[in-house]
Amino acid sequence: MRVLSTELGAHVGARVTMAGWVHAKRELGAVSFLVLRDRTGLTQIVSGEPVELQPETVVELEGMVVAAAQAPGGVELHDPSFRVLSEPAEPVPLELRRPQLKETLPTILDLAPVALRHPRERAKFELAAASVGGFREALDRLGFTEISTPKIVGSATESGANVFRLDYFGRPAFLAQSPQFYKQVMVGVFERVYEVGPVFRAEPHDTGRHLAEYTSLDAELGFITDHFEVMAVVREAVSGMVDGIREHALGAMKLLEIELPQVPPDLPWLHFADTGVNDVDLAPADESRLCREHGEWLFVTGFPMAKRPFYTHPEPGRPEYSNSFDLLFRGMEIVTGGQRLHRYDDYVAAVDGNTAPYESYLQAFRYGMPPHGGFALGLERWTARLVGARNVRETTLFPRDLHRLAP
Amino acid sequence: MRVLSTELGAHVGARVTMAGWVHAKRELGAVSFLVLRDRTGLTQIVSGEPVELQPETVVELEGMVVAAAQAPGGVELHDPSFRVLSEPAEPVPLELRRPQLKETLPTILDLAPVALRHPRERAKFELAAASVGGFREALDRLGFTEISTPKIVGSATESGANVFRLDYFGRPAFLAQSPQFYKQVMVGVFERVYEVGPVFRAEPHDTGRHLAEYTSLDAELGFITDHFEVMAVVREAVSGMVDGIREHALGAMKLLEIELPQVPPDLPWLHFADTGVNDVDLAPADESRLCREHGEWLFVTGFPMAKRPFYTHPEPGRPEYSNSFDLLFRGMEIVTGGQRLHRYDDYVAAVDGNTAPYESYLQAFRYGMPPHGGFALGLERWTARLVGARNVRETTLFPRDLHRLAP
Secondary structure, eight states: OBOOGGGGGGGTTSEEEEEEEEEEEEEETTEEEEEEEETTEEEEEEESSOOOOOTTOEEEEEEEEEEOTTSGGGEEEEEEEEEEEEOOSSOOSSOTTSSSOOSOHHHHHHTHHHHTTSHHHHHHHHHHHHHHHHHHHHHHHTTOEEOOOOSEESSOSSOSTTOOEEEETTEEEEEOSOSHHHHHHHHHHHSEEEEEEEEEOOOOOOOSSOOSEEEEEEEEEESOSSHHHHHHHHHHHHHHHHHHHHHHOHHHHHHTTOOOOOOOSSOOEEEGGGTTOOSSSOOHHHHHHHHHHHOSEEEEEOOBGGGSOTTBOEETTEEEEESEEEEEETTEEEEEEEEEOOSHHHHHHHTTTOOGGGHHHHHHHHTOOOSEEEEEEEHHHHHHHHHTOSSGGGGOSSOOOSSOOOO | OBOOGGGGGGGTTSEEEEEEEEEEEEEETTEEEEEEEETTEEEEEEESSOOOOOTTOEEEEEEEEEEOTTSGGGEEEEEEEEEEEEOOSSOOSSOTTSSSOOSOHHHHHHTHHHHTTSHHHHHHHHHHHHHHHHHHHHHHHTTOEEOOOOSEESSOSSOSTTOOEEEETTEEEEEOSOSHHHHHHHHHHHSEEEEEEEEEOOOOOOOTTOOSEEEEEEEEEESOSSHHHHHHHHHHHHHHHHHHHHHHOHHHHHHTTOOOOOOOSSOOEEEGGGTTOOSSSOOHHHHHHHHHHHOSEEEEEOOBGGGSOTTBOEETTEEEEESEEEEEETTEEEEEEEEEOOSHHHHHHHTTTOOGGGHHHHHHHHTOOOSEEEEEEEHHHHHHHHHTOSSGGGGOSSOOOSSOOOO
8 A cells, every 4th residue: 555755644653655756866874865756745765775766766665654853744764675667768857856947948848748747847737726626616616517619610719810720621620719609609508607628829929928729717607787797706716716726735835835815805996998008908017017006916897899809798888998807917917808799689790790600609699698798717827827937838738839839 | 686497496475586598488368388498497487468578588587486386396486577688589490498309410410509508408418517527526536636738739649540730830730639648748747647628530430429529538647557457547437427417417317317327336347358359449339239248337458459559558468468448338438548658668669669759758758657557538428328329419519520510
């Protein structure tokens, strides 16, 4: 029966079996100190004999659990006997034993299959996993149903720009830029739906905040009055994500020394007209400034229609503005959403009567749809904001961009 | 405060607000009977006045909750006053009020945005959602970490056949046929990982069991002895899926009158050599026959290496067979899995030294990987088996195949 690093404290005085990777090794006179890494953490192993194991050797071992105040976790393993399960074919090209990797980001990304083994690298994706779990739990509680919608689509979702083209059995097809149309259609079925899945943008700009493929946390709900009801769900979702981390990734949080955000019952909001921005959209610099002025959370509402997609619901009484919002978190937009049009005639007008490319999408609206809205949250951006990463590639397992298609 | 159909019983004698779609309507003398559909079910509305509302009109209404033994749920709403939220632009092309849709499958799929509103259609996807939730819960309990891996890849995953090609910023790229390589790499990081996501197969055959895009429930775990440890996890996963339905989709189950499978603590298994099949793989007819002979669950183990992918671990002592398995459920393969190679040299030999296309995949093995294995379960097939659907398109929201790219 294998004992994991974090379980070792319960076995002091017993001889146990462990397994994992040789994370680090040093000799001090006749004594060998070795650090074993498993999925829960690190364990110090002390041997009176020389240990001939290279870093990243996969081992199973037996040893005596001994209380040791100076060791991480307060226990260590003495008198080990090893069985090698697999040996590296060549020396590891990164120093995983360092508290933090010293290599540049491109090198770390090129070597991701090994670099991700570093406890701090790994911890970021534990935060991501716990966040997604918390997102689902929050929405499940609110009566949402999870859906899986197609990523190969017959026409571009959001716009013709930035879309990947595909050969689909000899016909042209596209990769979905979002599940937008499908989640709206599914409001007609389940009223409240969410989907966590990949979205694809042929993003020609090489920035620290854009990826060609990322994980989108999408939700959509019907029978709303306006976008403020959607924003209330966004609040529950991000609060659930923070709870998810607190419940399931406390170790990762401590290792990365990050501070979890407080999520007040009502997140503050500001209308676009009151942001002091003289344009139709926020620039990254505006996002930073607004968070400096208003705190780590800020909804900006009422974006000008000029920069929102055609399905956006205008603001009643001020049709140059819209019932839409972005949520800024620690200086960056992480959520975008709003109320959508729900009447068939409004859609026909919004696409200037050019309904053909939207035929199956518009079916839903032709046969009765309630007022509805929704939002999308980018997972990699969320994690980047949490850990203070400047580049979203730091919180993506295997990023895809203009230049990068591997690993 | 809106009251949902299933909550109505708690409000007898009160005047409440409801909302939803006009599902059906009939006049009986001076009395109008109307059925309201919301996300939880149906409610009968009785009005002493004629009601001029077409099917699929979206309404909010107020009325008095009255106990009525003959009504579905034992309650109905009297004396309603309606507010129309949205009207269909034209008559609905399907008779949603029927207990079961009468249209052919192609028509139902063409009209999916409306057809899915039918309670029986919708119920299938409630089963799917509850199954996925149960899958995750089971694996979370076993210490698995959820991951998101790229769907755009630089080289074909499983084989060069049946892969969709993509223009990636002027370079060729492919849609991932599975997360196989990435989940194996991630065993080096988290030991135990799972991913629920789309996979893509340019499947040129037009069958009732294949799709060009489907939802794959993938898991992979390290530090195993052989494939039987993977099969034990499969058993926990499917048991979790059944539990998920029992806990979260009981209504859908009852509506569809389906019987949930029993999941015994040990699922039966049979070595390929003992199946009586004179070929290197099972044909659909073999799968049906084996389930007739052995019951609704059967693991077939030890498939011939000839038909398994290059990363498959051979059977010790009988290298023409492999440490792999399929799980048959009610006459069809729903899971495929096995132990994988874990030593770098074994991979180099398995690809005949042609390592270049697998460079970043092989990185993981070059630097120490434990014995590991995993499996993939096709969600749409699982749901099809549960509801007894002959065609997997019946349990896919918006199927993609040789001919179908919309809706």
